[in-house]
Amino acid sequence: ETLNVGDCVGINIHDVDRTNTDPKLLPCLIFLKEKKGDDVVFQLACQFGKLVSSFTVESLIPLKHVCPSELKAVDIAELENITLIEACKLFIRGSVSGATCDCKSQCATKHCPCKKANVKCSTKCHSKRTGGCKNIE
Known part of the structure; x- marks a missing residue:
């Protein structure tokens, strides 16, 4: 084909x-x-x-x-x-939501695309680090 x-x-x-x-x-x-x-x-x-x-x-x-x-x-x-x-x-x-992020901070402000979209960060976010996120499910 x-x-x-x-x-x-x-x-x-x-x-x-x-x-x-x-x-x-x-x-x-x-x-x-x-x-x-x-x-x-x-x-x-x-x-x-x-x-x-x-x-x-x-x-x-x-x-x-x-x-x-x-x-x-x-x-x-x-x-x-x-x-x-x-x-x-x-x-x-x-x-799920259309939002994903790779923030280096705690995702506590509207700078985070997930926080801005009013959704929790998921396992697809923060590919290079663990812990520290305040917006996690």
Whole structure:
């Protein structure tokens, strides 16, 4: 099956970036298809941004008939660049509240995106540290 610009595909979300109840795929749209040597690579966008990495056809799972409506409605030209890990974090957390943070402080003020959205920090927040958060579930 050939994939083309505008097609909906899924990228596997790595086990370390999700719990066993979280989604396994990040839905994306192909916005660029280019040949690099003998390979064809794809540039993808999800609802949170344009992924900075390129992907080969082997890493993509066609989602033609199950493309989320919020993804179809995205204006790719207005999206910022984002890493796959950031996108996965936002997608997984977004299915709960849409907020995630990586604050170095105690998450006690509105500087924290979670506190600002009036939600508790989750296990998807604070990837590089433990303890100290005053906004934890």
